Amino acid sequence: MTHATSRLTVKADKLVGKLSNTFGKRVLKIIFNLLPNDAKQQILRLRSLARGKDFDHLNEVWQSSRQGVATVFFASLAANFLSLAFPLTLLQIYDRIIPNEAIDTLTILLLIVVTSLSLEYGLKACRSYVSAWTDAKFEHALNTLLFRKVLRSKLDSFEKHGAGLQLERLNAIHALREFYLGQLIVNLVDFPFIFIFLGLIAYISGWLVLIPIVLLIILTYLSTRQGKTVQRRLKERREQDDKRMNFIIESLEKIHTVKALGMEAQILRRYERLQSGNTINNYLISQESNQLMVTILLIAQCNLIFLAGLGSMTVISGQMTMGGLIACTILAGRCLNPINQVIGLWTRIQTIQISEDKILEILDLPSETDINLPDFPAVKGNINLENISINRSYDASCFKSVNLDVKAGEMIGFLGDSKKDVSTLFRLILGIEKPENGQVFIDKENIFDYNLYSLRPYIAYLPNKVKMFNGTIMENLTFFDPNNIETALTLTRNLGISQFIEKLPKGYDTEVGKHSVEQLPKGTLQIVSIARSLVTRPRIILFDEANSELDGQADAVIKEVLNKIKSRYTILIKSQRPSVLKIADRIYKLTEKGLEKHEY
Structure with a gap:
């Protein structure tokens, strides 16, 4: 009986489909003409x-x-x-x-x-x-x-x-x-x-x-x-x-x-x-x-x-x-x-x-990119900023004539105590903001000539404050996609951070999110966020003072992880801690006149 009902339903759906294809437009037109003016x-x-x-x-x-x-x-x-x-x-x-x-x-x-x-x-x-x-x-x-x-x-x-x-x-x-x-x-x-x-x-x-x-x-x-x-x-x-x-x-x-x-x-x-x-x-x-x-x-x-x-x-x-x-x-x-x-x-x-x-x-909300633009080609990790300027009357952290040339696999450090906001540079690379003057190139391609949504998977951004979605550590690592579980496990083992997760009472099944995030050490959460950012296999990592609130032990772990992934990814890191900046290939300080090299 159930099978017969199912076949009847399928036939009814097909009949409705034929009727709608034949009369659907006319019906909608009739209904539209009968509508009130408002x-x-x-x-x-x-x-x-x-x-x-x-x-x-x-x-x-x-x-x-x-x-x-x-x-x-x-x-x-x-x-x-x-x-x-x-x-x-x-x-x-x-x-x-x-x-x-x-x-x-x-x-x-x-x-x-x-x-x-x-x-x-x-x-x-x-x-x-x-x-x-x-x-x-x-x-x-x-x-x-x-x-x-x-x-x-x-x-x-x-x-x-x-x-x-x-x-x-x-x-x-x-x-x-x-x-x-x-x-x-x-x-x-x-x-x-x-x-x-x-x-x-x-x-x-x-x-x-x-x-x-x-x-x-x-x-x-x-x-x-x-x-x-x-x-x-x-x-x-x-x-x-x-x-x-x-x-x-x-x-x-x-x-x-x-x-x-x-x-x-x-x-x-x-x-x-x-x-x-x-x-x-x-x-x-x-x-x-x-x-x-x-x-x-x-x-x-x-x-x-x-x-x-x-x-x-x-x-x-x-x-x-x-x-x-x-x-x-x-x-x-x-x-x-x-x-x-x-x-x-x-x-x-x-x-x-x-x-x-x-x-x-x-x-009416304006879109940040045109989805009809072509997709960005596979990213290698080269970054070029040419004559970038930000000059906003309401923002004290303005700068002009910023030029930066980063090769794939390089690690560039930025002083985090500068009065000028290096985070703005990171937002420009992500395409979240547009420069008033100048151009942003990745692999010699202007990022604003492409659909930015196709570029974002190649860039991992690690903010100062960790944001976890309601769910388990594993769900956050995999972006709630079961197909990424094996990748997440392999990645955490290779980076040597699986031991920190496994020490938790529920391991990878530990709940994180709005209510439980304060119960876990900030170092553990930051380690999880780094692993999460690498699951999608990005080519560029933007490290925005992600270690500023960590204790010495957690900071040492972060430094060790950065040493392991160095040269495999293009890394731009903003930090106040010399111990982290010292592992960078070059260090810059952002000023009103642009980027100035800095030595420790």
């Missing part, structure tokens, strides 16, 4: 942004959801047509079958209506399943897309807003998850059937069709007026949310200063004022939404009462049959459902726009 503008902005930037993956997100969109569209269309079977069957039963006592016809009609209701239920269940899967697929693709954009953004653009705000922007994706590919499509497919239902009411009852039409006009007017108020409240809430979130991020980033100055009470009072405004706005939005729901319920009751009252008079006068009155009552109720959905959709669009703006802010 939604059209957002989608057009997304498309222009994707074409104007190096971010063509956005189109892939939409294309990956085409099959689901087509399935939801056709299932909704078929379900709406099948929903006509029930009121029309009741019309026949009361007007023809009961007066004529036609039992055989009744049996056939009951079979037809039961079949149509079963098909309608099955289509709606299928629609719900496909819609949920498409929503999840869309969310996964968009999440990956936006996170990739954040990771590949320029460092100064990312740091300008901070990690907290970027996280808030990424969380905005959840609001879109069930909107564009589920709720929106269903509502837009259901809406045209209002006119079909009204046409049937007019055909059956004549002038009684004016009752649902007038009530629909009143409902549309009232909901539009209240919707504008909700829209204004939502904009105010967004502004207040931004102020509150910025204040939270600022307070948490400066928590040490807050505690040191005893400012907890002042910070709390300020937060309470920001939160009170947000709470009042939430209350007003809820009140407006509840009033709208009460209005919709009142209109639905008036629709039933007026149709029943005036329709009964029409039946008594002989202008309409009892079956026609029952059918019109059911059809009039069906008319209100799409309107209610569209009203809810229009209200939700106001909230969705806030989430879209946050997502567009991520897409």
